[in-house]
Amino acid sequence: MVSTLMSISPEEYENLKAYYDFQRKKEYNREQLRNAIAEMEERTGITVMSFDEIWSRMEEKDLQEAPNNWVPKDPKWRINGVE
Numbered sequence: 001m002v003s004t005l006m007s008i009s010p011e012e013y014e015n016l017k018a019y020y021d022f023q024r025k026k027e028y029n030r031e032q033l034r035n036a037i038a039e040m041e042e043r044t045g046i047t048v049m050s051f052d053e054i055w056s057r058m059e060e061k062d063l064q065e066a067p068n069n070w071v072p073k074d075p076k077w078r079i080n081g082v083e
Helices: 010-015 017-044 051-055
Strands: none
Touching: 010 017, 017 051
């Protein structure tokens, strides 16, 4: 069963490692995109496209791997006791 609470237990993570690794990879890329959009808006004062518009055009091959030391901002993607 996939947890919807605050964080992922180490046992659940090991049982569903591929699923959680991919979800965490997507979350890392979402955070990176939000940060890039915010920085562009701050520098230029212009909003060209919304997060949803850009995210909907992203393909799996475009996703970057999260660094080993990355801690998700959203607690539901954190591994309990590790992050």
